[in-house]
Amino acid sequence: MLKKVGFGLLWLGFVIYAFFLAPPNQPDTLELIKQLSLGEWSNINPLIIAIFNLLGILPLIYACVVLIDGRGQKLKAWPFVVGSFGVGAFALLPYLTFRQPSPQFTGQKDLVIKILDSRWLGVLLTLPTIALLLFGLLKGDWSDFIGQWQTNRFINVMSLDFCLVSLLFPSLLGDDLARREIKNPSVFWAVALVPLLGPLLYLCLRPPLAASSLDSVAISN
Template identity: 50%
Template structure:
């Protein structure tokens, strides 16, 4: 219950902060930025801002690699919140994190979509996509301009904070995913949890696959041991 209260409070507090305490929204500039992004006119955008926008997508995919399995066992599916996250970022995902119950198991069979999310190839693709995104910002980005826009533009301000929240909240779902994969390793948990972005990426690259029907298998193994 305390976890749910904290997550709902964070969701409501972030919305209130963006609406009432963040810098003003420059609608025309924001629409121009989005137009340049979606029309691939990337040379007109500060590489730092473009990279942060791309990182929101990367982080949403990282969460998807965990939460589509989690949603199979919840009373509410994950996919509507994944769609909401495409448009609203962390604000679209936070309600799912608040609604969900702790879940350390997976039942049923994996379709091709879940098999891809479960594969190490999925994690490798995300990692190899993230490196040039970060390199582009670090090498070519105008950090002074970014800082000025962070302080003066609501969209840039909120998007940057959303990336931070994505990284901050990943440990809230990591433990259950590790348990579904029979990974009882506190050192691994903290190694992933305390390294923003790169920790989750490394985890997706290296984690073992989830076994299909592992609830039934676990119960059968328990009965055999007790018989």
């Protein structure tokens, strides 16, 4: 219950901050979003480019866990995953608030779950993530970024959203480890203490869902 209250308060606080406390919107925000979306990056700080694009990869990382976790939930997981592509933590936090513990996966893996459960998808997500991190960190202008973060609501909230989504993954990790019968707590901490890259390494190396979990419903019937 405390976790649910905590996630709910975090969501509410982030909403209040984004709409009432963050720096004001700038007149060129829509044009900036358009340029970022269309790849017109010539005059944009590489740090902003990297964060914007990483916020497109992070929902895919979460999808690899949330849509599997959703099999054990009363609420549908996919609307929250879809929403996270547009609004990040604003969509993921309500799911974390209302979900129930789900340490088992039951039923058969459909095509979508098979793809999300694949280590190859983890590899495919890791490569562009590393490229974007290097691009932003090595090419980015930090003084310009800090200035924009202090004065531009879109940059400010987008950056905080990136940090928040990067840090929320461990809240789903414990159940995913249980579904795969991984009982070593050091695995949890190795993933949890390295935001973004830790979850990606986990997706690349985690064992597939156990057949016994998949067949449990059929056996019981």
